[in-house]
Amino acid sequence: MFNKLALKIGLLFFLVILIIEIILFYILYTNLVADRVEEVMGDLLARGNTHRDVLEENYTTTTLEHVAIMESESDFIAVITDENGKVIISSDPVEPEMKTVIEHTDYDEIPQEGAILKSNWSEEKYVSTDSPLTFNETHSGHVFMFAESDSIERIIDHLSHKFWLVGLLTLLLTVITVFILSKVITQPVLRMKKATEQLSRGNHNVELYTHRKDELGDLATSITLLSQDLERLKNERNEFLGSISHELRTPLTYMKGYTDIISRKEISTTDRNRYIKIIQEETEHLADLIKNLFELAKIDHNKFAITKERVVFSALIETILARIRPALNEKKIELFFHCPDNLVVLADPERIQQVILNILDNAIKYTPEKGHITIEVIQNKNEILTTISDTGEGIPEEDIPFIFDRLYRSEKSRSRVSGGSGLGLTIAKEIVELHGGEIEVDSTLGKGTVFVISLKKENVNE
Ligand SMILES: Nc1ncnc2c1ncn2[C@@H]1O[C@H](COP(=O)(O)OP(=O)(O)OP(=O)(O)O)[C@@H](O)[C@H]1O
Ligand SMILES: [Mg+2]
Structure with a gap:
């Protein structure tokens, strides 16, 4: 089955390769034809020159006849003339086309070593050469050699035939190669298409095994x-x-x-x-x-807008402390608070208050009476670190990685009493991350819990 992508890729490959092959075949063919014609012409001239050499050695009627007889048996035609182009002897009857060639040859132009007169095999009936005879440095005659253009045409036809054969074979191999190649390329794509279709149908257990490194x-x-x-x-x-x-x-x-x-x-x-x-x-x-659920939904849909402004951090925390004071008093929890007076942060004040309130709320909830809570704000070169620690019951080690998860509560039965829903820290973490900051926790069961909020400084002094 030939799917659409494979067909497209296949056709494209095929066309490109076909064009390249045609160009290469054409160059090769024309060169070969030119070589073959040159070879035939060279042979013809060499033959004429040989006859001429023999005749120069021994110019007798017997030799002339001998040459004529020899060529009458071959595919070539020899015509021997005197210095004015008058035919003395010929191996075959001299046809009008040959006569025209002999008459129209400018004898002075022909060099001693002979010359090709006509090599235009596709238009002329004969191709021909001329080897001049010279006795005692006097121009005394000519050995004209003719070969039928048909014989060259036969050679070329033979060549063309072979070219067609090789061409068709190459075409066949190209089609096979392109077919395999396009299949190899499109198969994984098709498998992935099927996999994504399965995904959209709700089957999420898609495994695409592939060892490809591309x-x-x-x-x-x-x-x-x-x-x-x-x-x-x-x-x-x-x-x-x-x-x-x-x-x-x-x-x-x-x-x-x-x-x-x-x-x-x-x-x-x-x-x-x-x-x-x-x-x-x-x-x-x-x-x-x-x-809380509504807040989380807003965060999930990126509708939770953070409006950052310059806030005096200590004042911001003091407001929260005023709010939680009754709860602290009720449990007789002592609170220590250190923060540089002049510290200004770039943050959404309401949201950051929400974060600190959530953490303090937990600290109060999970710290027994007469416990301690400490808030310490320090700044280094790039960050403002707010550490909130309590001397409460701590979080079991196995629960620590999950306390920021939605609805996660350590010891579920206990939390019913403390009334939490397990969303406070999730929201706190989301808010801090929306500010580009981080929140971390460290806790020892029975000793207490430490939360560290780090916020980037972000050129607050500008
Ligand atoms: N300071 C802490 N000391 C001990 N355990 C804590 C402390 N802070 C958080 N935890 C544990 O982490 C869990 C998750 O806290 P989180 O604030 O997300 O939920 P919650 O306080 O139970 O409910 P919510 O804040 O939504 O009212 C708590 O249920 C509690 O088990
Ligand atoms: Mg809470």
Whole structure:
């Protein structure tokens, strides 16, 4: 089956090769023909010269007859004339065309070693040469040699025949080569086309085995990687949807349960108030979760605009500290804060506040009463480093690589109590990365956790 691409490539190759072959064959053919004609003419002249030499040695009637008899048996015609072009003897009857040649020859022009008179075989009936006879340095006659142009034509025909044969063979080989070549080139492309069709149909497990080291090999590897990425994304999406529905269902279950209890008549006021408080908390939790999900969705669709401006960093953090003060007091957590007064950063103040608040919120949540939280801001040549450390329970080592993942919570049962949804750090990381910065974590179980946010300095002094 000849698919379209193979046909196109094949035809193109074929045409190019065909043109090259025709040009080369033409050059070779014309050269060979010219060589053959030259050879025949050379032979004819040499033959005439030999007769002339014999006659110069021995110019007798016997010798003349001898020459005539000899040539009458050959394909050539010898005509011997006197110095005025009058025919003395000839091997074959002298035809009018021969006569014209003999009469129109300018005898003075012919050199001693003879000359080719007519070599235009395609137009003349005969090709001819002239070898002048000289006795005692006196011009005394001519040996004209004629050969029928047909004989040259036969040689050329023979040559053409061979050329056709070789030409057809070359054409056949070219077609076969082009066919194989176009198949070799298009086969992997077709396989990749099929693979991408499978991808679009939802089959993401596409493996394109190729050992090619060229661009096609690279493309095949890229498609395989793409299919793996798609598969991973599909799994992640399914997992995420699963977690989301779980996250949404849990508070709703609580709310439904407690509203059912409240609606009973026999319930005491204290219990009712307690349950209402739980419902309020769950509602808040649900609202937070939806708000965070919405933020993440905006980040995913690149609709999360960052508007950078020059902000005094210490003032920015002080605002957050004022907000979390009640929570700190409630847990009797001591907070230390160091930041150079004059430090100005180029950032979106609201978003950076959100990042620091998320991290501090965790620190408060996961630090027991009377613990410590330290915020330290330092700057080096290129970066501003904000370190937030706590003396809390820490994160298990195996959980550390995942805490920035969506909906990830270390020790799920525990987090229900602390009320988190596992989106705070995901959002924090996205925001920091949108600022061109990085966020890192280091934690020791039972001792505490350290988060480091590094932001680029970005010519803030300009
Ligand atoms: N300072 C910390 N100390 C101990 N564990 C932490 C700390 N910060 C984060 N973690 C762990 O990382 C998990 C992910 O944190 P993240 O802020 O993303 O979610 P969350 O606090 O549970 O919920 P959310 O912030 O969405 O309300 C937390 O559930 C917690 O297990
Ligand atoms: Mg959090």
